[in-house]
Amino acid sequence: MTEWIRPPSLDEALAARREHPDFMLLAGGTDLMVGAIARPAPVGVIDLFGLPELSGVSRDPAGGLRLGAGTTFAALLTDDAVRTELPALWAAAREVGALQIQARATLGGNIGTSSPVGDSLPVLLALDAEVEVASSRGTRRLAYDEFCTGYRTHALGGDELIVAVHFPADIGRRVQAWRKVGTRRAQSISKVMFAASVERGADGTVTLARLAFGAVREQPIRALAGEQCLAGETPDAALAEAVAAAVLTDIAPIDDVRSTADYRRTVAGRLARRFVLSLA
């Protein structure tokens, strides 16, 4: 029989984690329960869904938004600060599955799985989000691209839990974008995902550029060559072409059941081009 621990507090969750590093960490179950009946039941489960200290949106001392790892996408969608300051994340949340998935799936669960097609992950990269992890030894914060180390792997220690995601204080000033391309708007797993944010100078030049993709490499990535091409420039049609070409050097898509490498390259370039054109 699977041992089931539902800790009533974060302290007790961390104690359970330290004591049982082999237990499955479970939030909303929308990833982990897919196909679960065909696999042997886990030895134990630490059930984090609904743990109050992991849920909700608050403001951290630096003035940035802090989203609890256990916050569901449904909860993110009804939060005014998320909608106005993190419109790219809000848009991504709206396209996670549909109502039934949004009611259970959590931001921390998406990060814990760190699938290359995790819907929120390119947004975390584009918005310079930091993942806060905790253990009974203390807490630490890592940028998402430090946290995710490869295909569905990450830097979470055996005694640690993902507790929150932090965004920079001035993030609401950036122009933000999100686009998911799949066979259907709801419920489908993406073929390509794109998230971006920029800051503009008074003269219209791009002073900061973040371009991120999902489903085009083994993990969600920032398109650094594309960013370099965009930063310091004034968006126009020629720049859009240049950025579209540059992002192709950042990505390494594959053929799989959902799409082809060729299609993903074409779409990734177009998403980047359209974003730059939207700034022109």
Add this chain to the structure above:
Amino acid sequence: MKLRLTLNGTARQLDVHPMRRLLDVLRADLALTGSKEGCGEGECGACTVLIDGEPVNSCLVPVAQAADHEVVTVEHLADEALMSDVQAALVEFGGTQCGICTPGIAVCATVALEREPDASRERLRELLAGNLCRCTGYQLIIDALADAQAARAAAARGHGAERGTGHPGATAS
């Protein structure tokens, strides 16, 4: 493990493996076979039930996560023998096709119409996007929900209009 939950308004105690899917416990142990298994992967919504008022795919919920919560299944939408307005509209408009998706649609639509009584047809489609009909009969489903919605709005205005006009595509004024 032993757990307690409120199921369709009644307190229940269960002794079950915690990893069993809520869907299987409902259907096999509790004889509530209204919730259907379509895909078993959280894609189709045929197994939709409410947990604390939120629509969820019961195929993705280990029964242990229902402990101490309130679960409502499609069986509880009707008041004794009387169908809810959403169910009656689905019947009247033929928004049912083969019937596998219908219980999930009825559950999710009940939540959708309560939360967003003024939802446009387009928004209704988005709210119901987690419920797949493989007969591809969405038109009649949305017609039915729009009719139920219009009848509620009319009733709220005190017009007391009869729900349903009998004409697919028509909306009560």
